[in-house]
Amino acid sequence: MTEDSAGALAAITDRIARSARIADRRPDAVTLIAISKTQGPEAILPLLEAGHRVFGENRVQEAQGKWPALREAYPDVTLHLVGQLQSNKAADAVALFDAIHSVDRPSLVQALAEAMARQGRRPDCFIQVNIGEEAQKGGCAIADLPALLAGAQSAGLPVKGLMAVPPAGLDAAPYFALLAKLARDHGLEGLSMGMSEDFETAVTIGATHVRIGSALFGVRA
Numbered sequence: 001m002t003e004d005s006a007g008a009l010a011a012i013t014d015r016i017a018r019s020a021r022i023a024d025r026r027p028d029a030v031t032l033i034a035i036s037k038t039q040g041p042e043a044i045l046p047l048l049e050a051g052h053r054v055f056g057e058n059r060v061q062e063a064q065g066k067w068p069a070l071r072e073a074y075p076d077v078t079l080h081l082v083g084q085l086q087s088n089k090a091a092d093a094v095a096l097f098d099a100i101h102s103v104d105r106p107s108l109v110q111a112l113a114e115a116m117a118r119q120g121r122r123p124d125c126f127i128q129v130n131i132g133e134e135a136q137k138g139g140c141a142i143a144d145l146p147a148l149l150a151g152a153q154s155a156g157l158p159v160k161g162l163m164a165v166p167p168a169g170l171d172a173a174p175y176f177a178l179l180a181k182l183a184r185d186h187g188l189e190g191l192s193m194g195m196s197e198d199f200e201t202a203v204t205i206g207a208t209h210v211r212i213g214s215a216l217f218g219v220r221a
Contacts, residue, residue: 058083161190
């Protein structure tokens with residue numbers, strides 16, 4: 001996997017750049033988050049050695065088990081939490097992560113605000129929107145976004161943008177376009193959208209952060 005993942009990184013970086021140019025955007029306006037959930041250090045190290053420094057995890061506990069040691073060797077790593085966050089893990093998330101993409105309810109806003117105040121750390125925050133209105137997915141309802149965003153900003157959270165995961169099996173473009181419109185309407189620049197199967201579409205529609213896992217690391221058995 002070592003050479004394969006490093007090669008995949010170069011190929012995906014090229015695809016992001018090509019998609020950005022199609023949309024008359026700068027390639028460096030898009031941050032590639034390598035989603036390293038379920039991956040051990042042996043799979044992550046080749047990307048670190050190739051110069052990549054932005055990684056994403058789904059679970060606080062898993063990240064706590066592997067990233068402190070990796071960060072000792074690579075202190076300039078930026079770590080993003082992209083999975084659902086329980087309020088009782090908010091303090092751990094604030095301590096470990098540089099960005100949290102799954103802010104989706106008032107109780108979590110309050111827990112994060114309290115943790116940030118205690119720790120003096122202020123990770124970037126993205127409001128997760130349930131863009132396809134799917135009962136099984138996290139994210140706030142579209143109708144609840146204005147109130148949640150206002151509450152997060154009033155609580156002092158550094159809200160940088162919106163995040164969403166479109167419904168599986170459908171054309172992602174309309175959902176990405178809706179998320180981009182919601183961000184514009186609320187004066188937000190960050191758009192965390194696009195994964196391995198649809199990141200090029202996301203980039204052409206304005207994604208500032210794409211979350212790539214299987215295209216980098218391969219599909220785990």
